[in-house]
Amino acid sequence: MRVMAQMGMVMNLDKCIGCHTCSVTCKQAWTNRAGTEYVWFNNVETRPGQGYPRRYEDQETWRGGWELGKRGNLKLKAGGRVQKLLGIFASPVLPKLADYYEPWTYDYQTLINAPLGDDFPVARPKSLITGENTKITWSANWDDNLGGASEMGELDPIVAKLNSSVRRESEEKVKFEFEKTFMFYLPRICEHCLNPSCMASCPSGAIYKREEDGIVLVDQDRCRGWRQCITGCPYKKIYFNHKSGKAEKCTFCYPRIEVGLPTVCSETCVGRLRYLGLFLYDADRVTEAAATPDEKDLYEAQLDLILDPNDPQVKAAAKANGIPDDWMDAARRSPVYALAKTYRVALPLHPEYRTMPMVWYVPPLSPIVDVLSNQGHDAESRETLFGAIDALRIPVDYLAELFTAGDTDVITGVLQKLAAMRAYMRDVSLGRDGDPSIPESVGMSEETLYEMYRLMAIAKYSDRYVIPTAHVERAHELEEIGCSLDFDEGPGMYESGPFGEASGKPAPVAVETFNALKRRQTSDTAMTSDSSGELQGRVNLLNWDGNGAPPGLFPSGKGQRS
Amino acid sequence: MDDFLWGVLPYLCIASLVGGTVWRYRYDKFGWTTRSSQLYESRLLRIGSPLFHFGILLVFFGHVGGLVIPESWTEAVGVSEGLYHFNALLFGGLAGVCTLVGILILVYRRRTTGPVFMATTKNDKLMYVLLVAAIVLGLWTTLVSVGAGSEAHNYRETVSPWFRSVFFFSPDVASMAAAPIQFHIHALVGMALFALWPFTRLVHAFTAPLHYLFRPYVVYRSRDKAGASGSRSGRPGWSGVGTTDRDRQR
Numbered sequence: 001m002r003v004m005a006q007m008g009m010v011m012n013l014d015k016c017i018g019c020h021t022c023s024v025t026c027k028q029a030w031t032n033r034a035g036t037e038y039v040w041f042n043n044v045e046t047r048p049g050q051g052y053p054r055r056y057e058d059q060e061t062w063r064g065g066w067e068l069g070k071r072g073n074l075k076l077k078a079g080g081r082v083q084k085l086l087g088i089f090a091s092p093v094l095p096k097l098a099d100y101y102e103p104w105t106y107d108y109q110t111l112i113n114a115p116l117g118d119d120f121p122v123a124r125p126k127s128l129i130t131g132e133n134t135k136i137t138w139s140a141n142w143d144d145n146l147g148g149a150s151e152m153g154e155l156d157p158i159v160a161k162l163n164s165s166v167r168r169e170s171e172e173k174v175k176f177e178f179e180k181t182f183m184f185y186l187p188r189i190c191e192h193c194l195n196p197s198c199m200a201s202c203p204s205g206a207i208y209k210r211e212e213d214g215i216v217l218v219d220q221d222r223c224r225g226w227r228q229c230i231t232g233c234p235y236k237k238i239y240f241n242h243k244s245g246k247a248e249k250c251t252f253c254y255p256r257i258e259v260g261l262p263t264v265c266s267e268t269c270v271g272r273l274r275y276l277g278l279f280l281y282d283a284d285r286v287t288e289a290a291a292t293p294d295e296k297d298l299y300e301a302q303l304d305l306i307l308d309p310n311d312p313q314v315k316a317a318a319k320a321n322g323i324p325d326d327w328m329d330a331a332r333r334s335p336v337y338a339l340a341k342t343y344r345v346a347l348p349l350h351p352e353y354r355t356m357p358m359v360w361y362v363p364p365l366s367p368i369v370d371v372l373s374n375q376g377h378d379a380e381s382r383e384t385l386f387g388a389i390d391a392l393r394i395p396v397d398y399l400a401e402l403f404t405a406g407d408t409d410v411i412t413g414v415l416q417k418l419a420a421m422r423a424y425m426r427d428v429s430l431g432r433d434g435d436p437s438i439p440e441s442v443g444m445s446e447e448t449l450y451e452m453y454r455l456m457a458i459a460k461y462s463d464r465y466v467i468p469t470a471h472v473e474r475a476h477e478l479e480e481i482g483c484s485l486d487f488d489e490g491p492g493m494y495e496s497g498p499f500g501e502a503s504g505k506p507a508p509v510a511v512e513t514f515n516a517l518k519r520r521q522t523s524d525t526a527m528t529s530d531s532s533g534e535l536q537g538r539v540n541l542l543n544w545d546g547n548g549a550p551p552g553l554f555p556s557g558k559g560q561r562s
Numbered sequence: 563m564d565d566f567l568w569g570v571l572p573y574l575c576i577a578s579l580v581g582g583t584v585w586r587y588r589y590d591k592f593g594w595t596t597r598s599s600q601l602y603e604s605r606l607l608r609i610g611s612p613l614f615h616f617g618i619l620l621v622f623f624g625h626v627g628g629l630v631i632p633e634s635w636t637e638a639v640g641v642s643e644g645l646y647h648f649n650a651l652l653f654g655g656l657a658g659v660c661t662l663v664g665i666l667i668l669v670y671r672r673r674t675t676g677p678v679f680m681a682t683t684k685n686d687k688l689m690y691v692l693l694v695a696a697i698v699l700g701l702w703t704t705l706v707s708v709g710a711g712s713e714a715h716n717y718r719e720t721v722s723p724w725f726r727s728v729f730f731f732s733p734d735v736a737s738m739a740a741a742p743i744q745f746h747i748h749a750l751v752g753m754a755l756f757a758l759w760p761f762t763r764l765v766h767a768f769t770a771p772l773h774y775l776f777r778p779y780v781v782y783r784s785r786d787k788a789g790a791s792g793s794r795s796g797r798p799g800w801s802g803v804g805t806t807d808r809d810r811q812r
């Protein structure tokens with residue numbers, strides 16, 4: 001067992017309001033440069049819809065991800081190494097700019113510069129690629145909110161699949177008439193896969209996975225622009241910077257993560273639906289899990305890779321593999337572990353691509369709730385909800401194609417848990433006693449259901465984002481053995497121990513220094529005037545600014561401790 | 563004059579090629595790329611680029627064969643002068659024509675596809691002029707040889723010894739000077755191309771990713787290892803700033 005840590009994300013799709021704030025803030029932070037105009041590390045798709053780039057899920061066309069060879073071995077869908085090298089001079093399958101969209105700006109100047117005339121001046125759209133006038137025909141979210149779905153809905157690869165499969169002949173199909181349709185939003189970033197096919201496709205070996213946190217990055221100095229990774233990624237989350245000639249991708253905001261801050265998309269998410277935390281996984285078994293014969297077993301195989309941070313064996317192996325203690329602690333408190341493995345409500349996107357994606361999704365109950373409330377039913381009662389999950393096959397089938405390679409049982413199970421949570425919590429919030437039979441019916445205890453509710457509905461910032469900083473632990477140990485600033489309240493601890501002054505562990509020097517310096521810098525009086533309390537009766541010459549004598553250095557004349 | 567052209571210039575050219583490549587590799591790794599334009603246009607590229615590249619690679623190996631391997635060696639294994647030339651003209655000519663057609667498609671595409679033309683720099687244009695010239699002149703030498711039939715000039719007795727002698731630091735100026743004019747011009751343009759090579763997008767050829775065949779699919783890299791991207795690798799006598807606790811822990 002080789003235990004490795006992986007930063008992961010869970011998104012609770014029920015809460016996404018499709019505001020695109022995440023996309024916009026991400027773009028401002030990372031891709032507002034020339035050459036990346038069309039690049040959206042984070043994009044939000046309306047489903048059903050074609051996605052971005054258009055129809056990227058149709059792997060028969062785009063050949064992303066892995067597939068099983070004849071002997072059950074894992075191989076790149078786009079071909080083996082020799083085949084890839086032979087096709088390197090012109091990539092056989094590479095999305096063209098038209099499959100994304102032609103980025104544009106407006107000729108705003110004419111609004112103020114146009115000569116006086118009868119007509120209002122208009123700002124014409126100008127292509128950012130050619131600089132010429134252009135016609136806007138598509139964008140990253142052109143089919144937002146089912147725009148044009150009545151005509152183009154069938155172009156969604158999943159809809160096409162569901163509507164064409166034989167078993168559907170007599171049954172219902174995904175419909176796009178207003179009353180019969182459903183939709184939800186799917187925000188997407190790079191999945192930071194455990195078995196990334198982008199990396200495997202890169203001839204230069206420029207794409208790498210960080211040992212410490214599993215973030216997948218492109219080494220800009222080693223990328224040579226062979227553009228094979230773009231074909232390789234089934235999620236089409238590697239983009240080609242057409243100015244620099246290098247591949248770029250979502251960085252999981254690693255400079256922020258390293259100092260314990262959430263990614264920009266998470267931080268700014270209006271629906272507060274994103275969770276960040278650690279997974280521990282067994283790196284030795286990744287390939288084996290990804291080669292699971294039956295696509296429908298891939299979800300379980302992926303879950304099996306995720307290790308329990310409370311398991312003593314895992315703990316020992318993690319220690320042996322150099323995972324610091326504060327990372328282990330973070331792994332135990334990890335919200336993503338809880339949602340994916342403890343409650344089993346978060347699912348990987350398209351496990352059938354066999355890349356072992358590490359951005360997980362809680363599937364939305366809203367398509368079903370919407371239908372129910374449109375029809376005037378009580379969408380919070382267990383009976384109606386459970387009945388509807390069984391009856392409304394279309395949304396369930398659709399979600400299954402997204403998250404479980406078509407296994408509707410898993411989706412139904414998860415939706416039932418979400419429905420149970422809704423029904424159970426309605427009683428509780430109306431002041432009635434919770435009905436214990438509800439959690440029981442989905443195989444959960446009242447306590448776990450309640451905990452899950454807390455995590456999913458009202459979790460605070462620090463519960464949603466449990467991000468251990470980049471190995472500060474050792475640095476602190478050098479200063480003060482066994483102490484870290486990461487305990488509750490951090491430096492604020494200094495004020496009072498749980499049982500009053502001087503109880504508990506001594507405040508670390510670092511904390512004391514921090515507080516004293518802060519006070520000196522923000523107070524109006526000199527350190528020595530009457531700041532006897534400052535150092536709590538101890539002497540710390542590091543804080544002595546040379547004015548007078550540091551308190552506590554000399555016994556006070558009156559026989560009192562100062 | 564001959565001394566300068568065939569005795570001095572080659573060394574200037576090698577200096578530029580080697581020095582320039584080292585310099586570029588050290589200071590401009592970020593600029594070291596094919597600058598692929600397939601995002602803009604794919605249809606013509608998919609015909610032109612493989613045609614050109616496979617052609618030019620064959621041409622390259624042909625040159626290696628003709629220039630580096632002495633005539634005595636091939637004769638020792640029983641390849642007669644006539645057979646050799648027949649082969650060289652046939653395959654060299656074919657490869658050359660592929661290359662030429664390929665590059666003409668590429669140049670046509672570059673000129674006529676708006677976005678690709680926009681992304682073409684002055685540097686690219688100069689490079690294309692030299693590249694096309696080198697290919698055309700190369701084909702010209704071949705054509706002249708074909709025209710001359712068995713009287714054709716045997717460059718393996720003039721150009722090749724000179725080429726090898728350059729690498730032994732005793733340039734055989736006289737034998738090169740004895741070669742016909744078309745070889746002279748082709749060699750000069752070739753030298754110009756090589757001198758310019760490190761400063762153009764052609765550097766991508768030096769990092770042909772053959773190691774792809776041998777590396778593991780999944781690449782792990784530590785955040786902290788010196789030499790990782792963005793961090794300057796260690797120099798003797800200097801210690802890094804900041805904590806290296808993760809390394810110490812190991």
Ligand code: HEM
Nearest residue numbers: 088089226596597598599600611615618668672766767770
């Ligand atoms: C042997 C390894 C080589 C590889 C793997 C390679 C690969 C590539 C790739 C991937 C492109 C980008 C095509 C695109 O998408 O736009 C390219 C472009 C190009 N390469 Fe190479 N190349 C190699 C050798 C060479 C050599 C030896 C030359 C010339 C002497 C050369 C000349 C060019 C030129 C001129 C272009 C620009 C084509 C255009 O877009 O107009 N390459 N090469």
Ligand code: SF4
Nearest residue numbers: 190191193196198233
């Ligand atoms: S989702 Fe990210 S890590 Fe996975 S294959 Fe695509 S680019 Fe690579």
Ligand code: SF4
Nearest residue numbers: 016019020022269271
């Ligand atoms: S910011 Fe949050 S709520 Fe808004 S679109 Fe993005 S993920 Fe959805």
